Amino acid sequence: MSKKRDRLQIIYDILSVIKEKNGKIKPTNVLYRSNLSNQMFIEYMNELLQKGFIVENKTKKGKTYSLMQKGFDYVNKYQMIIDFSSSFGLSE
């Protein structure tokens, strides 16, 4: 598997976790379910926030994350790539 694909897969995994519990997921849950090191997790989350894929919500109980339209689009497109690739045998 190529480096680029690994990165795309990680982003998909993070966004999918947030999508599942949209607006209610805490950073620790995302970190746990995305299976990344703390350092890597911070880098990816900062990038996703900067690029407008996700948004941070501050509540009394702490921080939560939810997806922006760009994030939803990414998840849908990535799912489409997976479906096309698996059915036509294109997975590397």
Add this chain to the structure above:
Amino acid sequence: MDYVIVPHWFIGYNSILEMMFFVITSLVGAYALRIYKLSGQRQSKLFGISFLLISAAYLIQSILNFAASYSMAEGCSMRSMTAVHSLSNFGIYVHMILFITGLVTLAYMTLKIKNIKAYALFLAAILAVLLLSSNKLYFFYALSSILLIYISFYYLRNYLKNKKMSALIVFAAFLSLLFGKIHFIFSIDHGAFYVAGHLLELVAYVLIMINLINVVRK
């Protein structure tokens, strides 16, 4: 060169079917290249190129068959009939080269290796066999069938690995395409096989189209 026997009633329908195959393979090829643009996945690029080559082969075949049926229906002069015949011969060569190159590219994609020299050698060997054979049309269908046997096995393994309905549809499509090509081998002697070959190809491409629609609609 040998020719296939086309039943009289089927003339015209063959051209329409080939135009349909052109549209479907173009759509799949273009979609695969879009996936490549989004993912950078090399397999998608090869898959897209192979389908676009096959689509170009069908476009040429459809135009040629239309020109032949038109010249027969209009009762053209001997001179224009000869021109259509010469053009037809040239077109058949182009169709065969494009189709075989498409299948070789698809087979190369399934090997999942990154070696352009191996691809060039593979393609050159197959094209040499095709172009140097005395019975080109027969060899074209035979070589296509051999490549499709290999590709069908690949898609069978893909289905057994994924166990998804979409993978089963694609396997069934390539199996149908294989049986279609086998029927074309016999169409050199019997017209009914030519019709059966086209109908099996229609089943194959409709299945591929169904799979593409399912992926896009999600």
